[in-house]
């Protein structure tokens with residue numbers, strides 16, 4: 001297994017889980033898991049349903065505390081008491097069901113909870129133009145050029161654009177660690193490619209990204225490092241290029257069965273790794 005305490009250039013992780021176990025009344029959801037997230041890198045957490053992925057998110061975001069083991073931020077052990085504690089330390093989570101409000105504009109969604117204001121009390125009001133400028137600038141920087149009007153309702157955006165908005169908002173408000181819960185799960189091929197490119201753009205701006213997925217193709221396209229979880233344990237940890245898509249499918253529970261169902265030509269594509277989505 002790859003050493004998780006330093007990366008190839010020797011920098012310390014921004015966030016680290018060290019031999020973490022989490023039990024829920026008789027069920028061990030996560031066992032002896034060590035995982036490190038580095039600035040400017042995408043760490044992909046792969047696993048089938050029930051592998052323990054959501055529990056890892058909860059441990060990193062202060063929803064749950066480990067039964068044993070440590071959570072460290074920049075080398076300091078932390079004990080989050082709430083998601084707010086984690087957010088205050090720069091850990092932001094974008095959940096699969098993206099937390100955007102469809103009947104509200106792109107700009108208002110972007111600044112939700114931190115609205116810029118204009119004027120003095122009692123005439124203070126939300127500065128919609130400032131919100132619009134911030135939202136469009138961030139989306140443009142992240143390569144989402146299709147959204148040009150901050151007044152557009154979020155309900156009219158595609159799934160990928162909504163993910164982009166939520167990710168852009170997190171980065172804009174200072175997230176150093178971005179936890180993305182299955183951001184491509186409900187998207188088609190083109191939309192997934194948009195989100196995968198976005199993940200790389202966020203990484204290139206220096207964020208540490210934890211990309212949770214059960215899609216080996218998406219992991220292959222975006223990950224610098226990967227951890228495969230099965231039954232709450234890390235059964236493999238590896239760097240980009242060390243494993244093929246076929247290896248990863250094999251590692252995940254059910255992989256062998258799924259592989260056996262493919263036609264010969266489909267299997268060849270997977271085995272060659274040629275099925276990667278181009279990003």
Ligand SMILES: Nc1ncnc2c1ncn2[C@@H]1O[C@H](COP(=O)(O)OP(=O)(O)OP(=O)(O)O)[C@@H](O)[C@H]1O
Pocket residue numbers: 024025027028029047048049050051052053054055056
């Ligand atoms: N609060 C809880 N109480 C009891 N068992 C739990 C609790 N939370 C999770 N578990 C169990 O821990 C295991 C891991 O669950 P977890 O939700 O972390 O998996 P997952 O990889 O996120 O799965 P999915 O992709 O289906 O959401 C499962 O067996 C689950 O039933």
